[in-house]
Amino acid sequence: MNRPQTTVVLGMTADGKITDKALSPARFGSQADKLHLERQISFADAVIFGAGTLRSYGTTLPITNLELLETRKEHSQQPQPFQIVCSASGKLNPQLRFFSQPVPRWLLTTPTGAEFWRERTEFERIIVSRSDRHQEQIANSLSMEWDSILSQLKQLGIDKLAILGGGQLIASLLAVDVVDEFYLTICPVIFGGKDTPTAVEGRGWLQQQGRKLELVSVKQVDQEVFLHYKTIR
Numbered sequence: 019m020n021r022p023q024t025t026v027v028l029g030m031t032a033d034g035k036i037t038d039k040a041l042s043p044a045r046f047g048s049q050a051d052k053l054h055l056e057r058q059i060s061f062a063d064a065v066i067f068g069a070g071t072l073r074s075y076g077t078t079l080p081i082t083n084l085e086l087l088e089t090r091k092e093h094s095q096q097p098q099p100f101q102i103v104c105s106a107s108g109k110l111n112p113q114l115r116f117f118s119q120p121v122p123r124w125l126l127t128t129p130t131g132a133e134f135w136r137e138r139t140e141f142e143r144i145i146v147s148r149s150d151r152h153q154e155q156i157a158n159s160l161s162m163e164w165d166s167i168l169s170q171l172k173q174l175g176i177d178k179l180a181i182l183g184g185g186q187l188i189a190s191l192l193a194v195d196v197v198d199e200f201y202l203t204i205c206p207v208i209f210g211g212k213d214t215p216t217a218v219e220g221r222g223w224l225q226q227q228g229r230k231l232e233l234v235s236v237k238q239v240d241q242e243v244f245l246h247y248k249t250i251r
């Protein structure tokens with residue numbers, strides 16, 4: 019494959035919401051879910067998340083579990099995966115705590131979005147893409163030239179990419195069919211709300227065009243259900 023293997027990792031409510039109506043940082047999962055997320059992140063060479071997710075949390079989740087850090091060392095991986103922020107506008111507050119976390123940061127943006135960050139040190143690398151108008155029309159969400167971006171990431175040594183949300187980023191990647199698997203944790207709570215974000219935003223698909231999944235495993239831990247799906251092409 020001329021691109022990294024891609025895995026979405028998300029926690030959601032029983033009604034499919036990934037946050038509440040105030041777009042708060044999603045902290046409704048258990049400690050078991052947090053460790054599961056950290057483990058999935060530890061398998062990745064890089065993680066990617068949308069600017070909305072960063073604006074909501076203000077931080078990223080670093081790997082702190084000593085066993086996971088040790089395993090990365092044994093595999094000659096750097097302690098923390100590259101943290102790739104996807105933002106068409108590039109409008110991110112440099113005062114966010116994320117920018118002082120000891121993690122390597124990359125920015126994926128448009129030529130306009132890159133302007134502010136070029137002469138600054140917050141991002142180790144800036145990957146610039148034109149937005150893909152054709153895909154934007156299909157997905158009704160922002161879209162980058164994913165084929166070219168993902169092949170650049172592969173050339174930069176990213177074999178495994180974890181996609182951490184939010185719904186807009188996942189919609190645009192699913193629209194171009196580059197998501198290989200999903201880890202979804204269903205948490206025992208309902209937030210409701212027609213405008214409250216779900217795992218996949220954008221315009222959506224008709225039933226016949228729905229993205230098909232194969233269930234790989236189901237695990238229950240206390241009140242949560244951990245689902246692992248592969249996408250079928």
Ligand SMILES: NC(=O)c1ccc[n+]([C@@H]2O[C@H](COP(=O)([O-])OP(=O)(O)OC[C@H]3O[C@@H](n4cnc5c(N)ncnc54)[C@H](OP(=O)(O)O)[C@@H]3O)[C@@H](O)[C@H]2O)c1
Nearest residue numbers: 029044068069070071105106107160183184185186187190
């Ligand atoms: N439950 C969970 O596991 C989980 C995980 C992650 C996030 N969340 C929650 O989800 C919410 C955020 O979700 P969201 O759907 O609003 O946000 P999102 O996808 O994280 O962010 C949307 C923003 O990211 C950029 N973006 C996303 N896809 C893009 C693309 N294809 N091309 C260019 N730019 C792109 C754009 O940034 P610009 O505006 O800068 O152009 C866009 O406005 C937060 O409340 C967060 O707490 C929950």
